[in-house]
Amino acid sequence: MLGIGTVARKIFGTPNDRKIKTTRPLIEKINALEPEYEALDDEGLIAKTEEFRKRIAGGESLDAMLPEAFANCREAARRALGLRAFDVQLMGGIFLHQGNISEMKTGEGKTLVATLPAYLNALSGKGVHIVTVNDYLARRDADxxxxxxxxxxxxxxxxxxxxxxxxKKEAYGADVTYATNNELGFDYLRDNMKASLEEMNQRGHNFAIVDEVDSILIDEARTPLIISGPSQDRSDLYRTIDTVIPELSEEHYTLDEKTRNVTYTDEGNEFLEQLLHQRELLPEGQSLYDPESTTIVHHVNQGLRAHKLFSRDKDYIVRGGEVVLIDEFTGRMMAGRRLSDGLHQAIEAKEGCNIQPENVTLASVTFQNYFRLYDKLSGMTGTAVTEAEEFAEIYGLGVVEVPTNRPIARIDKDDAVYRTAQEKYEAIVEEIREAHEKGQPTLVGTTSIEKSEMLSALLKKAGIAHNVLNARQHEQEAQIIADAGKLGAVTIATNMAGRGTDIKLGGNVDFQIMEAIAADPDGDPEAIRKQIEDAHAADEQAVIEAGGLFVLAT
Incomplete structure (x- = not known):
């Protein structure tokens, strides 16, 4: 027998269906206005923006202006980029303007969707922030x-x-500003440390559209952003402690990898006391439990964490004699960022680098608290429904699943689990070889720089040509991504090539055109463009016939 809930859903549709139905009249209005906006010349589109601004200043609401503003923005995108927003993209834009999270599947054009509500809300003159997960995407999308x-x-x-x-001040003064969550948070802290209002860069928090919203507002929600200043220099103590840690054995400590913490066992404390007495770091007759030993206990704890919980080429890399942290969410280098409480100094001692002075915290904020400053907040992602409860509870945001423009063609295979790491890597190489021989471009995801380089060595041994994208190759990122969709291309990447990365089948045609024009400056640019576009169309078709992009998560 059918339950009451099932019957209600059959008659009235799911709550998500009902939300989608409410946007239909607005979409019909936007579509009805299309011929009128198509008839305007380029100056006419700009004149419309000025007219909308005056009407908003005169008291008209943004909601009332939505159909006209969306129609104007759609037409501008069609002329500027050759991209006309589909009805489902308009729908996604409407939900964003209403302060919801639009869940849109991969490849549905979220970057274009953001322009619609951003344009509408920027008409008020208060600015709109579009938030991306990394600097590469912020620059790419802004451009x-x-x-x-x-x-x-x-x-x-x-x-x-x-x-x-x-x-920076000019960027924040623009109608629409693209930035990463990290930069926005740090600029907010820097502004709070300025002496006068005129020196501040951010001009208020009106409306933010957060791309990959689940990563920023849920995964990184409690991540504190900290601005610190130099404190005292204890580099000799760090170096001495660093010689003590390797003498400890596994029974001397316990590790908690989830919270990234270490504790010494009773045997460990006794052994450590003896070592510290021998090195004259602990005065005779003083134990680790005495109040005077607080500083030394803190240092030996941080030294142990540095050795046992932080790995080179996974959590950080050493570049130019400095320890540079790797962002666990984006796989990118975080130049200028340092771990607090002496942990960074302990890692510098472990790696034999120059030890910088310790820092004291001057200002801090979490992403959760920062994003709640905005008068209106919205977001886009391909995976939000699973966290809908948290979004509603913490940020007051609703989640709406936006239907796809066409049925999904992607084939999702089941996970394969192996007994040993060796068997797994042999199977990975075999899978890559099969796809490569068919001409199918392959993107191989790895969790760290170390793993990406190990897999690269296995592919070299197997004689499979490939590119590696990790924090070491970040300068070549745009080129590697542009080539990743070419026939038979194999790209090994860390999570740098994760969220928001756009891999074009057959390779990035714009990139190929720019390269060809640069190589032949005397040639006719239009003839070169036509020749490459024709060749690219054939390449794209060949890639589709080979099976499209093969994504292999390891």
């Missing part, structure tokens, strides 16, 4: 979608690390 905003008479800014102060 790409900046053409749409430019066609609408709006300015676009991009915020990135180590940016000159004047350029």
């Amino acid at each position: 790409w979608m900046g053409k749409v905003f430019g066609a609408l008479g709006m300015t676009t800014g991009v915020v990135y690390p180590q940016q000159p102060e004047a350029e």
Whole structure:
């Protein structure tokens, strides 16, 4: 017998279906306005923006202006990029404007969707922030979608690390600003340390559209962003402690890898006391339990954490004599970031690097607290429904599943589990070989720099040509991604090539055109473009026939 809930769903549809139904009248209005906006010239689109701004200043609501603004933005994108937003993309944009999370599947064009609500909300003159997970995407999207905003008479800014102060202020002053969650958080802290309001860069928190919202607002929610200043220099103590740690054996300590903590056992404490007395780090007659030993206990704890919980080429790399941290969520280097409480100094001692002075915290904020500053918040991702309860409870955000424009063609295979790591890696190489021989481009995901390089060595041994994308090769990222969709290409990547990375089948045609024009500066650019576009169409078809992009998670 059918339950009451099942019967209600059959008659009225699911709550998600009902939300989608509410957008139909708005989409019909936008589509009805399309011929009118198509008839406008380029100046006419910019004139519309000015008209909308005046009407909003005169008291008209953004909701009332939504159909006209979306129609104008759709037409600008069609002219600037050759991309016309589908009805489902308009739907995603409507939900974002309403302060929801739009769950849209991979490849549904979330980057374009964000321009619609961003344009509408930027008309108020208070600025809109579009938040991405890494600097590569912030720059790529600002450059790409900046053409749409430019066609609408709006300015676009991009915020990135180590940016000159004047350029940063200008980026925040733009109608639409692209930035990473880290940069926004740190700029907020820096602004709070400024002496006067005129020196501040951020001009308030009006509306934010967070791309890959589950990664930023849930996975990294409690990650504290900390600005610190130098404290005292204890480099000799770190070096001495570093010589003590290797003498400990496994019965001397216990590890908690989940919380990244270590504790010494009773045997460990006794053994450590003897060692510290021998090295004259602990005065005779003083034990580790005495209040005077607090500093030394802190140092031996951090030394043990540095040796046992932090691995080179996974959590950090050593570059130019410095320890550079790797972001566990994006796989990218975090230049200038340091671990607190002397842990970074302990890692520097372990690696034989120059030890920098310790830091004291001057300002800190978590992503969760920072993003709750915005008057209106929305987000996009391919995976949000599973965390819908947390989004509602913490941020007051609803989650709406937006239907795909076409049925999904991707084939998701079951996971394969092996008895040993060796068998697993042999099977990985075999899978890659099979796809490579068919001409299918392959993207192989790994969890660390170390694993990506180990797999690279196995492929070299097997004679399979490939590229490696990890934090060491970050300068070549754009080129490696541009080539990753080519016929028979094999790319091994850490999570750097994760969220938001756009791999074009047959390779990135714009990149190929730029390379060809640079190689032949005297040639006719239009003839070169046509020749490459024709060749690319054939390559793309060949890749589709080979089975499309093969993504192998290891």
